[in-house]
Amino acid sequence: MKPEHFPPKELPEVSDAFFSEQADHILKKTTEIEKWSLPGTRNIESSFPVPEGYWLSLEQGIRNRISSPARVAFPDFNLIPKPALAMVLSLLFFAGFAGMWFFQYRTKDNHWSAGLEQVSETELLAYVESRPGFEVQEITENMASGALSESDMVVPDLKISEQDIDENLESINEHELLQNYDNY
Amino acid sequence: MKEEDREILEKFRSEETKQMAFNLLIRKYQKRVYWLIRKMVIDHDDANDLSQEVFVKVWFYLEDFRGESGLFTWIYRIATRECMAFLRKKKRRFFLPIGDVEGEMSKKIETGSDFSGDEIQKKLQLAILKLPEKQRLVFNMKYFEEITYEEMSEILGTSVGALKASYHHAVQKIQADLEKQMKS
Structure with missing residues (x-):
């Protein structure tokens, strides 16, 4: 079947010079904009007041900023983005807090073991002997938790003689006993 | 260089x-x-x-x-x-x-606290302040500093075509705003 014939679409008559005229028009418009200006407005600097001798003070200000200790130490500090800075600061805060807690705990622990070393073995053994139900481990734990203090170590009435103590001392491995405290 | x-x-x-x-x-x-x-x-x-x-x-x-x-x-x-x-x-x-930032800057120009230019300069500055920031920057560089599009392209990291279009729009907006200001 023969395809239906459509009459050619009517196009407006365009002169040969149309496109070059258009191009000229666009060029003219662009040049106009390029050259656009309001008389007497190009030199705007004179309309913005600047304090007298300002340029010298600007130079001085730059030098002061460069030589400020904070700038020398951290030239890029103000370039750190704010969220990153906030994160770093909060991490530092938590690290500091954890460090303080750990240090305090360790100091307390060290203090306690230092205190324990001052208690004579005789007193300690006497105390253990005077309380048959208590284990050495239990006593040391109580001392660590603060339930027992150094003053509690005073045994008012020693019911064992020094000889008994010596015998007991022989049966107990002194090194092992101290090891227990150190391990705690 | x-x-x-x-x-x-x-x-x-x-x-x-x-x-x-x-x-x-x-x-x-x-x-x-x-x-x-x-x-x-x-x-x-x-x-x-x-x-x-x-x-x-x-x-x-x-x-x-x-x-x-x-x-x-x-x-x-x-x-x-x-x-x-x-x-x-x-x-x-x-x-x-x-708009508050632009409003604040416009107020400084209107009250003359930071601007001492004549009426036409004032009107031009007020019209420039209504442009978006980047367009304002392009306009200032081209109109006052007479920086070439090629140099501007290096400074702002934008294509020359985009800068030309931006300047074109800026001039048109300023013209329209000045006409509005004159009428009122």
Whole structure:
């Protein structure tokens, strides 16, 4: 079947010079904009007041900023983005807090073991002997938790003689006993 | 790169002549940098602060400058970035409608606290302040500083075509605004 014939679409008559005229028009418009200006407005600097001798003070200000200790130490500090800075600061805060807690705990622990070393073995053994139900481990734990203090170590009435103590001392491995405290 | 700038760079790289080179650089570019910033932020104190910051950055980073672009282009790039960052920060500080920053700057021009130009200059500045920031920057660079599109393209990292279109729109908006101002 023969395809239906459509009459050619009517196009407006365009002169040969149309496109070059258009191009000229666009060029003219662009040049106009390029050259656009309001008389007497190009030199705007004179309309913005600047304090007298300002340029010298600007130079001085730059030098002061460069030589400020904070700038020398951290030239890029103000370039750190704010969220990153906030994160770093909060991490530092938590690290500091954890460090303080750990240090305090360790100091307390060290203090306690230092205190324990001052208690004579005789007193300690006497105390253990005077309380048959208590284990050495239990006593040391109580001392660590603060339930027992150094003053509690005073045994008012020693019911064992020094000889008994010596015998007991022989049966107990002194090194092992101290090891227990150190391990705690 | 211009011979004079190349000389400044060479002197800056030597410890003995570093200070002298920096002084030369400040004296050569301080006014251009200040005026570029001042036209964007209007307020003298803000322009002073930002100009100092630009040169502090130049001091710290000039040694890393590879000289792929002109020294002036590089300094202008820092200046425009500082400017845009400042305006963005200022807008965030206002919280309320974005127009408040422009409103504040317009008020400074209207009241004459930071502007002493005649009526037509005032009208032009008010019309410029209504443009979006980047368009304002392009307009100022082209209209007042007469920087070529090619140089602008290097400074702002935008294509020459986009800059031409941006300037074209800016001029049209300013013309329309001036007409409106004249009628009212």
